[in-house]
Every structure is written in C-alpha cells, then in structure tokens.
Amino acid sequence: MMVSAAKLKEQAQKLGADFVGIADAEGFQRPEYTGNKPQEFMPGIRSVIVIGVVIPKGCVQPLPKGRPEYTNTLMAGTATLRVIAFRLARDLEKQGYEASLVPTEGSEFGMWYADQKTLRADISLKYAAWLAGLGSFGLNQLLITHETGPRIRMTAILTDAPLVADQPTRNAFVRPECTGCQKCIRACPVGAISSDGTFRPELCRDFMFSTLGGLRCGICIRVCPL
Template sequence: MSDPVLTKAIKDAAIEMNADFIGIADPSCFLNPDYLGNRPQEIMPGLRSVIVLGVGIPRGAFEPLPKGRAEYTNTLMAATATLRVIAFQIARMIEKQGYRATIVPPEGSEFGYWYADRETLKASVSIKYAGYCAGLGNFGMNHLLITEGFGPRVRMTALLTDAPLEADENGSMPFIHEHCRSCLKCIDICPVGAISPDGKIGRHKCAEYMFNALGGLRCGLCINVCPL
C-alpha cells in the first residue's frame, strides 16, 4: 500500500524549499516496451517510486540568446545546484522514515552529461519520461518536457526510492504536445540541425556543438524560441 501521509509530507517539503513543481511516477511505466531509455529498476532493487522535482528558469536568462550564453549557462547551473540541495534534504527525510533514496543526475546539465553513456548520450534515468508519467507535462519536438506554466524552461532532477509513495496520474496525456506538431520553430532554429520533423534528435550533434563550438556553454535556442 502507498503511504499518503509521507507522500504529502514530501510534496509539501519540496515546495517549502522552493521547488516549483513535484510529481511522483510509478516506476512500472519504465517497463513500457515503447520506452527505449535506461530503466531505474537496474539502479535500485526494490524501487517503488520515482520523485521528480523541478524549478522554472527565469525568462531573463533566455531572452538575450544567442548573446548572453555565459549568463544563461550560469543560471542553469544555479538551478541545478538548487535542485541538488532540495533533493538531498528530501532523501534525508525519506531515510529518517526507514526507507532508502538516491538522487538522479539532472539530464542535459553539467552533471548529467558527465554521467551519461558516452556512446548513446542517454542518461541513467530519463527524468523527462518520469515527469511525463507523473503528469507534469508532455514532450516537445525538441525532446524537452513542456510543463504547465513554464513550458520547456525548467530544470529537473529526480530521486529513486523504495518508499511506497502515491503515484500521480498523467490522465492519458498525449506523448507529444498538440501545439508542437504545427509549430516546428525549434527545428528551424537549431544551428546544427539536431532536431528533425520525424521526432528524432541528434544527441551527438547537440552535445558536440555545446562542448566544442561553444566551449561548454549551453545553447538554449530551441527553448528560447518555444512559444509555450
């Protein structure tokens, strides 16, 4: 049985610590044959819940792009640091209740790329997919999670835990955001053609551009152009 009291306490604590949103995914969603990423069950035996935490990124960090990339990158790093602190406190809170928890590296961040598989560039766990399963949003053509209130302008992290938390439902939310199929602005703006209309993304093109052409700074153009 799930623990509604612990679930509420975790959600309340996350918001109190300035998370903008939180959702809980049932890890069984990762067993869906359509999901092609890594499975969190391989990391934590006895996994029962995936907690997704997120913060919105200030629009002021995006609007000067492509100028201001240093400021944009620094803002993203600040968001990642914020989430790490929140997630750490949530992990301690869970363990005080007799369960176990570990923190997933944020995808696409300065930490996420370090920990990703070097050949596939896939994260150890897809936080975006967990967010979709928890009803926090659905995907854009740029493979980012489109969230309510923030669009794709978010940074997220996740915790894996054996605590029996109440999972959120996504209400049969479509996988791709309905607006994205007729917009395609992110496809047109990508400087290396990493985003294609058929839904595929060239991870290596994206990473190579940021880590080589931009010297480690983040691009952000496909996010900035998004009208959502």
C-alpha cells in the same frame, strides 16, 4: 511508516521547488519506453520523485547573446535542485526507506553521468516527469510543462517508499501544437531536431562542448511558444 505524498511535495516546495510530481516506477516497464530502467540498479524501487525549478525568462530571452549568463543561471538551478533532493532523500532514509538522487536534467550531455556512446543517462528524467503528470514532450525532445513550457530544470529521487503516484494528464505523448509550429526545428543551429520526432543528441553535445566551449545553447527553449 507510510510517507505522505502531499507532505513530501509541500516540504519540497518549502525548500525551493517550483513543482513536484511522483511517478510509479512500474511505468518504466512499459514497452514504449526504450531507455535505461531504474530497476536495473535499484531492484526495490517503488517511486520516482521528480522535482523542478523554473528558469527565469531574463536569461532566456536574449539568446544567443548572454550565453554565459544563461549557463550560469542553469547551473544555479542545478545547485538548488541538488540541495532540495538531498534533504528529501535524507528524510526518506530517516523514515526507513532507501533513496538515491538522479543527475539533474540537462547536465548529462558529454559529462560524467551518461553513456558516452548513447548519451543516455541511467533513467530518462523527462519520461519520469511525463509519468508524473508534469507535462508532455515537444519535438525538441524537451519536457513541455503545463505552465512554463520547457523553461525548467529538473532532478529526481529514486526510492522504495510506496508513494501515491500522479498520472499523466494528457493523452498525447507529444504536444500536438508542435506539429504545426516547428520553430525549434528551424532555429536549431546544428539541425539536431527533425520533424519526424528524431533527435541527434551528439550534434547538440558537440556544439555546446566544442563550438561553445561548454556554454549551453538554449535556442530551442527561447523560440518555443508554449
């Protein structure tokens, strides 16, 4: 039984998703991708379904004040995505396909989901979202979506269902506006972001889980004008 990509996206949006994209799993075999590959733990994977919700502006604008409220709002987004993805994964399996959920983007730093040395999750959700045409990367190493910038939360479903994949919509992997902006570089409280595109995630992790006691930072998201 063929799964309709259009119907799957419609179902995700009915369940509460703000945006949905489908990436061809073969995109993770590109030579420029250096992260972990989903094929390593799901050999028959065909598609990566990326699901996202938009984080309300009201919790971002007051930062660095209101970090408890900001963190709680992010966690609510995570809970929403888990329910949506679980429902979709169960439906895919009822149709005869395998499906597994990827940890929500943003929750891997210093937590259970990532390699504690490299801080890499099993796959890059942001790269999957780029493959699915949902946005481009910023200097802050966040996915910059076309409509709401980096103010998002994402998860994904890995499946062997042969879905029609979306395509990246921009030629540039990194948003060209970032070169002349660099607000996130100047605003980062720990200097984790560099103008040459390098990023030191361990500084971000240590700041949030040591200095802030587990609260999220969010400054690079607040200052981003995109």
